[in-house]
Amino acid sequence: MLAAALIAGGAGGAVGTMVTSAGGSAGADHPDQQGPDINEPPPEAPERDPESVAGVAQRVSPSVVSLRSADPRIAGGGSGFVIEGDYVVTNDHVSSELEGEGIIIEYSDGSSSGAEVVGSDPSSDLSVLELDEPSEVDALEFGDSEEAIVGDEVIAIGAPLGLAGTVTQGIISALDRPVSPDGGDTQFFAIQTDAAINPGNSGGPLVDLQGRVIGVNSMIYSMGGGPFGDQPVGSIGLGFAIPSTEAETVINRMIDHGEESTAYADLGVAYDHESTVVGAAIADDPDAVEAGGAADQAGLEPGDVIVSFDGRRVNSGGELQAMVRDKSPGDEVEVEYERDGERAEVTVTLGPDE
Known part of the structure; x- marks a missing residue:
């Protein structure tokens, strides 16, 4: 049995909810296009090609954050990433579970900040947070998911099972997969990838080999005999991300107007x-x-x-x-x-x- 599951929850957290169901190509090198300016690798790190997986991971990881509740008694969490204006993007199903007692953002260097939800859209499974004390990291830029093709290499960065800074590699396995983020009737077309994403990866970026965000990781398919089977939900190479073209549009609306106000x-x-x-x-x-x-x-x-x-x-x-x-x-x-x-x-x- 295949079950589609939102990939919420960090170490010790709840796994998620049963559901019914931006320039250049993701992997191509375009000579006339410059990649985004991203964080410099740590000076002590061995040098790697900036467009290798290791090079991208070195430059993107400082801008990827982990989310947890301000109340240590509340388990679970997720991932997110910093965009222009010191905002953090994550999934709605992550922020909505943590918002009640306050949200703490943790950077890869161990620093942290409180954060408040600026806007959220459950039907897109997207949320934007404003940081109280942002760290000096470079904002990640959105790529153009409409230019992505099946077979393009991608990298997922996040905190699966609370393991912050985890990097996995894969390809775009398919495009335009209709999925439902909230277990209801609303569906949108997602990017399918075989890059390993697991509970806690929710809200983290799916980036191309130039470090541009082409998707926001949101859910996985998992095998099981019950709603999530008799075993914990985990990656079987069927992960889904919200395309950057939709994500950027929804995020900009939320930053400009707060809660998602434009009807679909x-x-x-x-x-x-x-x-x-x-x-x-x-x-x-x-x-x-x-x-x-x-x-x-x-x-x-x-x-x-x-x-x-x-x-x-x-x-x-x-x-x-x-x-x-x-x-x-x-x-x-x-x-x-x-x-x-x-x-x-x-x-x-x-x-x-x-």
């Missing part, structure tokens, strides 16, 4: 996630199509199966949710659907997610 696009339907048909089946329920919503105005009905969205084939309700999320409220898209064995096409004007 919405189709206004409830899906039948138990359906075995290929496509996104609208639940066969009178309330499955929101009155006055985008689907209702376009003439879609309960029981319809959406098979194409904006020219892209739809395989499941989760995949369609991720496709809709990539759009903006007010966008017009062509939707092909099946009803009573017949196919039809309609233009839908997407509404905001209220």
Whole structure:
């Protein structure tokens, strides 16, 4: 059995929650593009090529932090990284578990600072924190995840099981995997990687060989017979990161406006996630199509199966949710659907997610 799990929790912490379900390419060297200015390696460290795994780890690690509760009785934690303005990015499922008693940020050199949540967005599993006493480390820069391709080399840095400063290497295994960060209906497209990430890696960066953040590590698939099986959740080479293009947009909104205030696009339907048909089946329920919503105005009905969205084939309700999320409220898209064995096409004007 495969279980998708948020990778919260440090040493001794809770593992997580069962869920249902920015320039240049990640690994390529572009002569006309300069990598970001990142921390200099410690003077006592053996010299390594700046774009080798060891070289990237030396320069990026000082800007990667660990998060824990200010109350030592509260176990668990996660990872994060410093961006411009001395803000720290992490996962919402990390900060929300620690926020009650206060959050402590720990740097790789052992220094620490209190931090307060500036904004959080559970549907994106992202959170931004402001530091009380920031250390002098270089901010990490976002790369362009839309330029990444399968096979690009990536590096994950974080604190799995409380082991701060852990570095693992892998590749981008797949792109556009629809995943759900909160165990609910919301889904987005994630970067899949085989770089080992484990509980405690949540919120840490997935970087390319120039040290640019192309993803925020968020969840893993794990084997088991129960919700998490009879054994602890651990990496089996199926990790998922929030793409930098989405992360940077959401993070900038939160810094500018606090709590995520901009609505996502919405189709206004409830899906039948138990359906075995290929496509996104609208639940066969009178309330499955929101009155006055985008689907209702376009003439879609309960029981319809959406098979194409904006020219892209739809395989499941989760995949369609991720496709809709990539759009903006007010966008017009062509939707092909099946009803009573017949196919039809309609233009839908997407509404905001209220």
